Amino acid sequence: MKAVVYYEHGGADKLIYEEREKPKIGEGEALIKVEACALNRLDILTRRGVVKTTATLPHILGGDIVGYIEEQKGSNLEIGTPVLVYTAITCGRCQACLSGKENRCQFLKMIGFHTDGGYAEYVRVPIRNLIPLNPKIPLEEYAAIPIDYTTVWHALVERGSLKVGESILIWAGGSGAGTVACRLAKLMGATVFTTVGSADKAEKAKSFADYVFNHYTDDVPKSVKEATGGRGVDVVLDYVGSATWRKSLECLAVGGRMITFGGLSGFSGDVDIRAFYTRHLTLIGTYYGTKPDLHKALEFVEKGLLRPIIDSIYPLKDAQSAHIRMEESKHFGKILLKP
Numbered sequence: 659m660k661a662v663v664y665y666e667h668g669g670a671d672k673l674i675y676e677e678r679e680k681p682k683i684g685e686g687e688a689l690i691k692v693e694a695c696a697l698n699r700l701d702i703l704t705r706r707g708v709v710k711t712t713a714t715l716p717h718i719l720g721g722d723i724v725g726y727i728e729e730q731k732g733s734n735l736e737i738g739t740p741v742l743v744y745t746a747i748t749c750g751r752c753q754a755c756l757s758g759k760e761n762r763c764q765f766l767k768m769i770g771f772h773t774d775g776g777y778a779e780y781v782r783v784p785i786r787n788l789i790p791l792n793p794k795i796p797l798e799e800y801a802a803i804p805i806d807y808t809t810v811w812h813a814l815v816e817r818g819s820l821k822v823g824e825s826i827l828i829w830a831g832g833s834g835a836g837t838v839a840c841r842l843a844k845l846m847g848a849t850v851f852t853t854v855g856s857a858d859k860a861e862k863a864k865s866f867a868d869y870v871f872n873h874y875t876d877d878v879p880k881s882v883k884e885a886t887g888g889r890g891v892d893v894v895l896d897y898v899g900s901a902t903w904r905k906s907l908e909c910l911a912v913g914g915r916m917i918t919f920g921g922l923s924g925f926s927g928d929v930d931i932r933a934f935y936t937r938h939l940t941l942i943g944t945y946y947g948t949k950p951d952l953h954k955a956l957e958f959v960e961k962g963l964l965r966p967i968i969d970s971i972y973p974l975k976d977a978q979s980a981h982i983r984m985e986e987s988k989h990f991g992k993i994l995l996k997p
C-alpha cells in the first residue's frame with residue numbers, strides 16, 4: 659500500500675510517500691480502507707518531535723479517519739461498511755473505562771500518535787473504535803469529526819458546562835477546532851468572541867462569531883474588556899498555550915473559567931496566583947472526549963447544525979504541502995488527505 663511515513667523527526671520534508679506493507683489484523687481488529695484522513699496540529703508537533711510518543715520510527719501519522727471496512731476479525735460488521743474511527747484506543751477494563759470516562763483511561767493511546775495512523779491507503783484499528791455510518795454528507799467530510807468535534811464537545815459541554823447567555827472567548831477561530839467550538843458555543847446560546855490572524859479569515863469568522871479580533875495586531879484582553887463593559891468573558895477556551903495563557907486569564911470575568919486542551923505554542927504558562935484566587939477563577943484541563951461525545955457531535959453534523967468546514971483536500975502524496983499549509987496557518991477549517 660501507499661503511505662506517508664517519516665524516519666526521523668523534523669520539518670515537513672521528512673514526510674516520505676512510499677510503498678509499505680499492508681497491516682495485518684488480529685482478533686478484534688479491522689483493516690480500514692481509508693477514504694480520507696484529516697490533519698491536526700498534533701501531527702505537526704509529533705513529526706517535529708515536540709510531543710513525545712512511544713511509537714517507534716518509521717511512523718505513520720493521522721488520527722482522524724473515515725473509510726470502509728476492508729477486513730475484520732471478531733464482529734458481524736459487513737465488509738464495505740463505511741465507518742468513522744474513534745481515535746482513542748482504551749483498555750476497556752479500568753475504572754475510568756468502566757465508568758464511561760474512557761478518555762481518562764490510564765492506558766489510553768491515540769491512533770496516529772501512539773500507533774500507525776491514517777496517512778495511508780489502509781489502517782489497522784480495534785473493531786470497538788468503529789462507528790458504522792449511513793452517510794448524510796460526503797463521506798470524506800466525516801474525517802474532520804473524530805478529534806476536533808469530540809474534543810470540543812467534551813470541553814464545552816461536559817467539562818466547561820457552558821450555559822445559555824454566557825460569553826466565551828475562543829482563540830484561533832479559523833482552526834479546525836476553532837470553527838467547531840465557535841459554532842457549538844453559538845448553538846449553546848453563548849455570545850462568542852474569537853480571534854484570527856488575517857483580514858480574510860476575519861470575514862469568514864464573522865459568519866459564526868459575535869466579535870472577531872486579530873490575535874497578531876489587536877490587544878485581545880483590552881478589546882474583550884471594552885466589548886464587555888470592562889467585565890470580561892465567563893469562559894475562555896485556550897489551546898494555543900504559552901503565547902496566550904496570560905492573556906486568557908486577563909480576559910476572564912470574576913468567577914470565570916478557563917478551559918484548555920492543548921499548547922500549540924508551548925506548554926508552560928504562569929499564573930498571577932493572587933489574581934487567580936481573589937477573582938474566583940477556575941482552570942479546567944480536558945483531553946479528547948468519550949464515544950458518547952462523538953456520537954452526540956455526529957448527530958449535530960447529520961442534522962445539518964455543525965457541518966465540517968473543509969479548507970482543502972490534498973492527495974496523500976502531497977502530505978508535505980498539506981503540512982506546510984497548516985504550519986503557515988493559511989487554512990480556515992480542516993485540511994484533508996485522500997489516498
Ligand SMILES: [Zn+2]
Nearest residue numbers: 749752755763
Ligand atoms: Zn481503561
